[in-house]
Amino acid sequence: MPDLFETTFRVGEVLDAEAFPETNKPEMAKLRIDLGDEEVQSVAQTGYNYDPADLVGRQVLCATNLGSVRIAGEKSEVLTVGVPDEEGHPVLVGPDEDVPLGGELY
Template sequence: MVESPFDTTFRVGEVVDAESFPETNKPEMAKLRIDLGDETVGSVAQTGYNYEPADLVGRQVLCATDLGSVRIAGFESEVLTVGVPDADGHPVLVGPDEAVPVGGTLY
């Protein structure tokens, strides 16, 4: 495996569970459980503009994994799920074009 030249490690994860997160008072937020191959972690992501929670399950996403964790409305968000803005400024999740091994790193 090639080592990442970045200070932050980006890994491919697969969403294994997703649900709306109304406790944040932002209807576009979701709680995600993401399989990174060697562990399953939580992430809070702004997905509601472009995705239904059920549609995220099975999707591969790119995650920043070494930024530390933060508790959001009682939920431990351990990775940052990466996205880019669409034409309206709403997040579109970043992930591989085709299935790749879960846990793989960006290089």
């Protein structure tokens, strides 16, 4: 089990995003994310606030050392970080301006 106190949060750029209705939550999407030194996949709950096409090119914050999990048969290698809006739907967390990919949260 990963130690949450040792979790690394890094900035990545969404290279590709597509709806992932195979999960039990239709608002899920598969994201391919560039962390600067590697590309990873994340299955994230984005459908309430984002169209997958609008996520491409966006910088997001990812928890990168939690291990991978399978969601509806797809590997999710990082956790794409979000906070709930007024209705409890995730709003993705990312920098206000472009920063170097792979940068770690202080």
